[in-house]
Amino acid sequence: MSQSKARLRVGLTEVVETYRRDGFVVVRGVFPEGDRRVLEQELQRYIKNIVPELPSGEAYFEQSAPESIKALHNLNRHSEYFSALHLHPTLLQLVRAVLPEGEVLPTGTSYFAKLAGVGSATPSHQDNIFQHYDPPLALTLTISLSAAIPENGVLICRRGSHQGGLLPHRPSNVLGFSQTLERLPTTAQYPEVPLLLTPGDISLHHVNTIHYSHANRSGQDRRQFAIGYRSSLAVRDERRYEEYQEILKRLHEQSSGRT
Numbered sequence: 001m002s003q004s005k006a007r008l009r010v011g012l013t014e015v016v017e018t019y020r021r022d023g024f025v026v027v028r029g030v031f032p033e034g035d036r037r038v039l040e041q042e043l044q045r046y047i048k049n050i051v052p053e054l055p056s057g058e059a060y061f062e063q064s065a066p067e068s069i070k071a072l073h074n075l076n077r078h079s080e081y082f083s084a085l086h087l088h089p090t091l092l093q094l095v096r097a098v099l100p101e102g103e104v105l106p107t108g109t110s111y112f113a114k115l116a117g118v119g120s121a122t123p124s125h126q127d128n129i130f131q132h133y134d135p136p137l138a139l140t141l142t143i144s145l146s147a148a149i150p151e152n153g154v155l156i157c158r159r160g161s162h163q164g165g166l167l168p169h170r171p172s173n174v175l176g177f178s179q180t181l182e183r184l185p186t187t188a189q190y191p192e193v194p195l196l197l198t199p200g201d202i203s204l205h206h207v208n209t210i211h212y213s214h215a216n217r218s219g220q221d222r223r224q225f226a227i228g229y230r231s232s233l234a235v236r237d238e239r240r241y242e243e244y245q246e247i248l249k250r251l252h253e254q255s256s257g258r259t
Helices: 012-022 033-049 080-085 089-098 238-255
Strands: 024-027 059-062 065-073 104-114 122-125 138-144 156-158 169-171 179-181 192-194 202-206 211-213 222-231
Touching: 012 024, 012 089, 033 065, 033 080, 089 104, 089 138, 089 202
Parallel strands: 122 179
Antiparallel strands: 024 202, 059 065, 065 104, 104 222, 122 211, 138 202, 138 222, 156 192, 156 211, 169 179
């Protein structure tokens, strides 16, 4: 990543203000074509050489098309490239601006694909139901690899929902997104905002921001690479986290983790 041309085109003050107000922010044109080409090459190498050997819980596939990857997690554990990517200086600059308290620590990398015609819906949830950080000084940063439009299952965030705390969830029975909100707040309370991204754009959303997406029935993929970060001041509730891991383990045992 030392020869990366990634750069910021907006002032960090604007990014921080938007993130704190809305619980998410889009930063345009951060990752240029050359950087994305390398990322895509590394993804294809990872899918070919590493995915077949992954344990359950690190690779998910669409039920309607078992050969179609839906999500990959913890790529940084198996790839030097992805381990280095989550320490990319431009990404850290963004994250440090919106998480100024404590030291910024990466928590993992993921790849999400909502493929043309088969990409399934993502149930409404808050990421902290999986992570259990208190205080919730954590976020997910995504790098857009393809255009996100309403027709291909664009990610929808609820503006201001990060301010409402962690809401009750229930099992969703959806592998890869095993929890969903018991009750989705109204759009009058927290308006819907689709994150309409172009390749190279970056978005950041708070760990308590409500988000979801619809199925992709279009002829165009929606794909993104995601990196989690937290402040060193964010402490994991280990009891709740272990309880969730037990639920996840049972879910994988029931389905073999490959659906």
